[in-house]
Amino acid sequence: MMNSVYFIGIGGIGMSAIARYYNHAGYKVSGYDRTPSKLTQKLEEEGIEIHYTPSIEALPKEVEQTLVIYTPAIPADMEELVYAQEKGYRLIKRSRALGEIASVQKCLGVAGTHGKTTTSTMLAHLFTHSGKGCSAFLGGISKNYRTNLLLSKNQVLVAEADEFDRSFLQLFPHVAIITSTDADHLDIYGDVNTIREAFAEFASQIKEDGALILKKGVEIDLGKVKSRIFTYSYSEKADFYPTDMETIEGGYTRFTLNWPEYTTIYGTKVKAGKMEGYTVGTPGWVNVENGIAAAAAALVGGLEPMEVKEALAAFQGVERRFDIHINTPALTYIDDYAHHPRELSSAISSMREIFPGRNITAIFQPHLYTRTRDFAAEFAQSLSMLDRLILLDIYPARELPIEGVTSQIIYDKVTIAEKVLLKKEEVLDYLKDKEVDILVTFGAGDIDRLIAPIGKILEERL
Secondary structure, three states, X not given: OOOEEEXXXXXXXXXHHHHHHHHXXXXXXXXXXXXXXXXXXXXXXXXXXXXXXXXXXXXOOOHXXXXXXXXXXXXXXXXXXXXXXXXXXXXXXXXXXXXXXXXXXXXXXXXXXXXXXXXXXXXXXXXXXXXXXXXXXXXXXXXXXXXXXXXOOOOEEEEEEOOHHHHHHHOOOOEEEEOOOOOOOHHHHOOHHHHHHHHHHHHHOOOOOOEEEEEOOOOOOOOOOOXXXXXXXXXXXXXXXXXXXXXXXXXXXXXXXXXXXXXXXXXXEEOOEEEEEEEXXXXXXXXXXXXXXXXXXXXXXXXXXXXXXXXXXXXOOEOOEOEEEEEOOOOEEEEEOOOOHHHHHHHHHHHHHHOOOOOEEEEEOOEOHHHHHHHHHHHHHHHOOOOEXXXXXXXXXXXXXXXXXXXXXXXXXXXOOOEXXXXXXXXXXXXXXXXXXXXXXXXXXXXXXXXXXXHHHHHOOO
């Protein structure tokens, strides 16, 4: 009988949620990660033992009673992983563990090359705020609940369905949202058509009596989808869409939500209708779009329109997703996880909408050599929407350097005049004597280590 779970790469956002789940369930949980972080500190405070130097001695000795879960970001020759394979531990990827947990509940999966973390966190919040409750495995820290794991006796489970390493193919959801299928992770997929084939396979795994909530205009083959298909849109008529949109103070949007006739996953039939006065508790058109997707999945998942309306207005956002740390008329600081050209352009255009006429400076840390190589021109185009760019070296994550691939290949293509290429260690000194209006930090690497010191420098100017 299994009584302990060991994690190789426990500090990742997805891994830490599963570690918390098993810890809450009463298993002895421990694990390894490369570096300490806010997440690992929280896990240790919750009683989970973590070490930061690889050690085969740290694995529980009871092979038959231990499950080992690893992240695909770990190198195949990492000594703990090799040892676990050789000694016969039950060894599974993070995605398989999530799939097994989700398989016995009503899974609501949120997929997409961007937008999935905010949308899944919104969807989990809608169920939690309504009082119905849900369990949720999130790819970010909810600002409403200060965690990436929610637990509930309700059998609804919200999961971020990650396309990296084809992880989402371990999920067979009752309801799934697909927000986007842009080119990304080309080191795994090779080209955008292969990515879309994987998303089509994910969509085909939705339960026959379930529903796909698909952003209108997203191109995937729906030929093998057995479930009902609903579309949503921010900007045009769809099955779920907004009308009567007006911008109100603070850059928020008030709108009427329109929905079609639908049947919930519990068999309740709902007539087509609409409800006025919807808002999302975080500003920007991107959050309205994500909110409509989450609302659609929540309604099909059994919530009432008024419950969804009240919960959307109370949504506080996700750490590192359009995360506003300082907001005054003279100085604003925003941190965002954007690491793909489409995410950058969406975030910057949202800022232009919320803060018209203001000057935007961004610090961007590219993530992965392959992504930089594959999208250098697109990155440059998105970053040229700024007024000033501070470009950092590439964060390698799981990759080894590629000859000729550095941040310089983005920098050379950026068309704005105010741009500078810096090392991460030089940023704080550079900012000390620079006037900024709106400052943004972008990236999925270790740029988050700069958030607190940047905030301190800026707060001294208030």
